[in-house]
Amino acid sequence: MRYSTPRPSNSVRHRIRFPVDLPRSLRLSTPVSSSSPAACADLHTPRAAFCFRRILAGRLFIINKSGGLIYYKDYGSAGRTDTNDSLRLASLWHSMHAISQQLSPTPGCEGIDLLQAHNFDLHCFQSLTGTKFFAVCETGAQNIEVLLKVIYELYTDFVLKNPFYEMEMPIRCELFDLNLAQVLQKDRVALLGR
Amino acid sequence: MIGVGKAKQYANVLDKPLSRGRQEVSLSAFAFLFSELVQYNQTQVDNIAELERRLEDAGYAVGARVLELLCHREKGNRRETRLLNILSFIHSTVWKVLFGKVADSLEKGTEHEDEYMISEKELLVNRFISVPKDMGAFNCGAFVAGIGVLENAGFPAVVTAHFVPIEGQQRPRTTILIKFAEEREARFG
Helix, strand or coil, X not given: CCXXXXXXXXXXXXXXXXXXXXXXXXXXXXXXXXXXXXXXXXXXXXXXXXXXXXXXXXXXXXXXXXXXXXXXXXXXXXXXXXXXXXXHHHHHHHXXXXXXXXXCCCCCEEEEEEEECCCCEEEEEECCCXXXXXXXXXXXXXXXXXXXXXXXHHHHHHHCCCCCCCCCCCCCCHHHHHHHHHHHHCCHHHHHHC | CCCCCCCCCCCCHHHCCCCCCCCCCCHXXXXXXXXXXXXXXXXXXXXXXXXXXXXXXXXXXXXXXXXXXHHHHHCCCCCCXXXXXXXXXXXXXXXXXXXXXXXXEEEECCCCCCEEEEEECCCHHHCCCCCCHHHCCCCCCHHHHCCCHHHHCCCCEEEEEEEECXXXXXXXXXXXXXXXXXXXXXXXX
């Protein structure tokens, strides 16, 4: 395990690299070669839309502030994960995230936001209220941080403003599913340009 | 809604011009408020029909005020007395003031003479709301249907909100169905 140099900001986040082989259930299908980061710098280009679509081979989790899985979506990954497994994985990640904050040598750590393994990346975004959005995708997939923030925005719009949603409970909102699918599948990068 | 920041301070409220003021209000703030309104009413009722009725009641006062204001501001203190005129007044003027746009369509019912429909592809109040499957055909547009412009203008009518699926679209549109009371038949045309 090795820490990279902290970012020049008050809140220190850590990038942890795990050069170990992970259990089969965490592995993804054939890794796609990554495109250069520069190609995705401008989100408004069609190229960026292409990068977005690459998360399609991956998984998306949303966990509430106590570690319960409230949303899970599988986008064509190889290993099958049943509901119990995904619940377990999600709450394990919650604990690991909390442990990483304790491990930090500097104060003000917000936990892991990127975990890199041999054949996948795990990107995690934690909202101010402790809801965590994380996605596993092939190594080198670009702009996942931005995508997670877009998903957070969809969550605040179509889940939190829905009077029929109960806080901290599993998300069953038609509009959220619909808009998420649109963001992921179509070239809805314009959403970012608002 | 009224621009507080730049507005000149008037000592007497009657000296104020009857201008539009700022027409914008935060959509998020409205969505949260409306969501709370629905949630609160949900705790007060036993069934969906009652929830619908409560939302309609909440909308009723909006209509009374809006009609009063708009007749004064847009119509020189005159109120529409013809049925078609009042309908197009609702479809355009009232809709524009309440939702920032003209309603998508105003149609006459094909089966009944006394039915009219105002359709909206995506009603503003429903923008962020997904109704769970177990609530059946419940539509939060009941709040909009309850806005009693017609009733206050002297056209008693039964107004209800419905979801109508459209082909080739994932989301159903909302139709506000207006059924006029019988004694108003004489005014048709």
